[in-house]
Amino acid sequence: xxxxxxxxxxxxxxxxxxxxxxxxxxxxxxxxxxxxxxxxxxxxxxxxxxxxxxxxxxxxxxxxxxxxxxxxxxxxxxxxxxxxxxxxxxxxxxxxxxxxxxxxxxxxxxxxxxxxxxxxxx
Amino acid sequence: xxxxxxxxxxxxxxxxxxxxxxxxxxxxxxxxxxxxxxxxxxxxxxxxxxxxxxxxxxxxxxxxxxxxxxxxxxxxxxxxxxxxxxxxxxxxxxxxxxxxxxxxxxxxxxxxxxxxxxxxxx
Numbered sequence: 001x002x003x004x005x006x007x008x009x010x011x012x013x014x015x016x017x018x019x020x021x022x023x024x025x026x027x028x029x030x031x032x033x034x035x036x037x038x039x040x041x042x043x044x045x046x047x048x049x050x051x052x053x054x055x056x057x058x059x060x061x062x063x064x065x066x067x068x069x070x071x072x073x074x075x076x077x078x079x080x081x082x083x084x085x086x087x088x089x090x091x092x093x094x095x096x097x098x099x100x101x102x103x104x105x106x107x108x109x110x111x112x113x114x115x116x117x118x119x120x121x122x
Numbered sequence: 123x124x125x126x127x128x129x130x131x132x133x134x135x136x137x138x139x140x141x142x143x144x145x146x147x148x149x150x151x152x153x154x155x156x157x158x159x160x161x162x163x164x165x166x167x168x169x170x171x172x173x174x175x176x177x178x179x180x181x182x183x184x185x186x187x188x189x190x191x192x193x194x195x196x197x198x199x200x201x202x203x204x205x206x207x208x209x210x211x212x213x214x215x216x217x218x219x220x221x222x223x224x225x226x227x228x229x230x231x232x233x234x235x236x237x238x239x240x241x242x243x244x
Contacts, residue, residue, distance in 0.1 A: 050179065051172050053175045058172050060172040088232070094231045096229045100225060103222060
């Protein structure tokens with residue numbers, strides 16, 4: 001693809017934002033189980049998650065993947081399909097899922113010399 | 123760009139993950155001010171944010187933009203530059219910033235009929 005070199009050295013982010021209906025310990029257990037399972041899948045690169053403490057607070061979970069095929073394979077994993085169905089039946093009031101290709105990546109820490117992992121494809 | 127139709131109908135996500143050093147009300151005030159300013163910029167499409175209650179909890183903020191130029195313009199906005207500098211001096215222990223092009227977007231709600239805004243470019 002002319003003008004793009006991103007497919008080789010970039011990665012993909014699955015951005016999952018959600019609101020829960022009500023507190024349910026079963027949700028946390030399932031989320032932990034799914035993270036453990038996802039991290040064993042081919043192409044899994046990492047995971048970040050944050051949710052405020054209020055019941056209706058927005059939660060954001062982002063998983064990072066090597067390529068689109070890895071994302072599709074995880075999406076169709078049989079145990080993950082069951083979890084997705086339970087999520088719609090029991091836990092989520094709302095969710096939105098975006099798949100995005102990471103083009104730039106820049107890291108900074110106050111502890112030491114600047115970490116600059118920025119890369120501009122092309 | 124051959125093989126790509128995403129630039130017209132997709133958008134870009136700026137994924138900002140961070141850890142704070144210590145609680146500081148100045149941080150929240152500045153974050154609010156910057157969100158208000160960002161939302162007035164050309165190409166701004168939306169914003170999502172989540173942070174757990176612990177001091178060292180990961181925070182995730184995602185802003186959505188029409189195109190790369192809008193992101194660059196906001197990155198270089200003079201008031202935003204001052205805020206970025208203050209962030210490094212006072213508030214952040216760590217941050218990571220990724221820019222990603224959204225390729226798929228799927229929405230679901232338990233309230234009504236399925237909302238499916240999925241679009242697959244190309």
